[in-house]
Amino acid sequence: GQQVMQIPQYQHVQEGEDFTTYCNSSTTLSNIQWYKQRPGGHPVFLIQLVKSGEVKKQKRLTFQFGEAKKNSSLHITATQTTDVGTYFCSRTSGNQFYFGTGTSLTVIP
Amino acid sequence: GAVVSQHPSRVICKSGTSVKIECRSLDFQATTMFWYRQFPKQSLMLMATSNEGSKATYEQGVEKDKFLINHASLTLSTLTVTSAHPEDSSFYICSARTTPNTEAFFGQGTRLTVV
Numbered sequence: 357g358q359q360v361m362q363i364p365q366y367q368h369v370q371e372g373e374d375f376t377t378y379c380n381s382s383t384t385l386s387n388i389q390w391y392k393q394r395p396g397g398h399p400v401f402l403i404q405l406v407k408s409g410e411v412k413k414q415k416r417l418t419f420q421f422g423e424a425k426k427n428s429s430l431h432i433t434a435t436q437t438t439d440v441g442t443y444f445c446s447r448t449s450g451n452q453f454y455f456g457t458g459t460s461l462t463v464i465p
Numbered sequence: 466g467a468v469v470s471q472h473p474s475r476v477i478c479k480s481g482t483s484v485k486i487e488c489r490s491l492d493f494q495a496t497t498m499f500w501y502r503q504f505p506k507q508s509l510m511l512m513a514t515s516n517e518g519s520k521a522t523y524e525q526g527v528e529k530d531k532f533l534i535n536h537a538s539l540t541l542s543t544l545t546v547t548s549a550h551p552e553d554s555s556f557y558i559c560s561a562r563t564t565p566n567t568e569a570f571f572g573q574g575t576r577l578t579v580v
Contacts, residue, residue, distance in 0.1 A: 359508070401568035401570070446569075451565060452499070455510075
């Protein structure tokens with residue numbers, strides 16, 4: 357399946373700074389999911405977006421689904437060291453789901 | 466959330482041997498499980514979809530004779546890497562969903578090293 361591109365690939369921020377990762381698809385997505393993978397760990401589900409223009413918040417995390425349902429973003433406000441990890445978006449195709457290229461976040465204390 | 470258990474977490478094997486990785490859904494029945502491979506600092510690449518009671522569906526470029534998948538019950542899927550080579554060294558992760566289009570739950574992953 358076609359891989360969804362994420363930018364940036366890597367991001368280093370000072371603790372307290374904000375962070376945003378973007379997920380872009382060339383085709384319209386039925387839905388998009390976001391996962392976080394800590395170093396050495398397995399992916400953990402964060403959220404699913406379904407509706408065009410949908411915005412969801414989880415404490416310091418804000419997730420957005422584009423109006424055209426071809427892109428999505430994850431924004432973290434005031435990063436903490438616990439936010440370290442790689443963030444993946446994931447698209448669904450039939451019964452399968454495919455991961456984006458990922459953004460690795462490093463938070464400098 | 467649902468629990469998916471994967472074993473072993475780490476395995477080292479010699480070139481030419483086979484390695485079996487187990488993936489179990491502990492508190493739900495999974496008619497479908499998914500196997501991914503992840504190389505260092507890269508994304509998870511879907512290898513195959515494991516279907517209970519039927520043949521697995523492999524992604525393009527994945528050798529079905531090398532990566533044998535068996536899904537004998539609603540709670541167990543196995544991936545066997547046959548005739549392993551050093552380039553097969555990777556992190557293998559299984560995943561399952563309780564229902565379609567819902568969140569995926571992942572096993573802890575298996576780090577395979579072929580020497």
